[in-house]
Amino acid sequence: MTEQNEVLDRGPFLHGTKAVLQVGGQLQSNHLSNYQEKRSNYIYFTATLEAAKWGAELAKGDGQERIYLVEPLGAFENDPNLTDQRFPGNPTRSYRSKDPLLVVAELG
Template sequence: MHDDEWFAVSAENCHQVEGPFFHGTRADLSVGDLLRAGFTSNYDDRIVMNHVYFTAVPKGAGLAAEMARGAGRPRVYVVAPTGGFEDDPNVTNKKFRGNPTRSYRSASPLRIVGELECWEPYDAQFIGELRRRVQEGMGEIIN
């Protein structure tokens, strides 16, 4: 699949989506660990996540890592889905046609297969503005 070709990704056709895939967080994890749904959001303690979110865009995972709460350093893990996944409905077709951020979600765990040591960071002022908006209850921007 090329970047300019988009089709709705579902559990039935997700095998057609090429990785690698990335997940950003501040958690200190190891290769082989599983990221699972059912835990509180990286951004809001009031939200228990029904899915694990990931992307095929390293910078997007870097943004998630920079935005995540916690004392650890931002980390971007290379992950492999263990089950079906679908387009992240929070971004797909919301502002742009298709899924240009290549963001996905899965109710199945993601296995950590590596860690990306370097990614293009976002501007600190941009991160501060996003954090402010999240604290004001606009979590839908990044969830």
């Protein structure tokens, strides 16, 4: 995880989902995953529109795909599920955090 004063990426950051989220609300870890029937220890987000769209497309459910502008409220790290395992480096600029994400806006 990054330290609070270490800048891994300046964003802006996005979260793709089919869930309806409230601006001003927070996404928390340890809730059911967007993709599997299990609790997730992390909240996942990205700094690229393409990766956010991909996340929304892959999310479970029949709802409308949505992309939200989010702000990490704590430390975060490269998503190891994509970084180096699938794509050398982090070209998708995909991250995860155990700290909440603030929902800033829904992109239209």
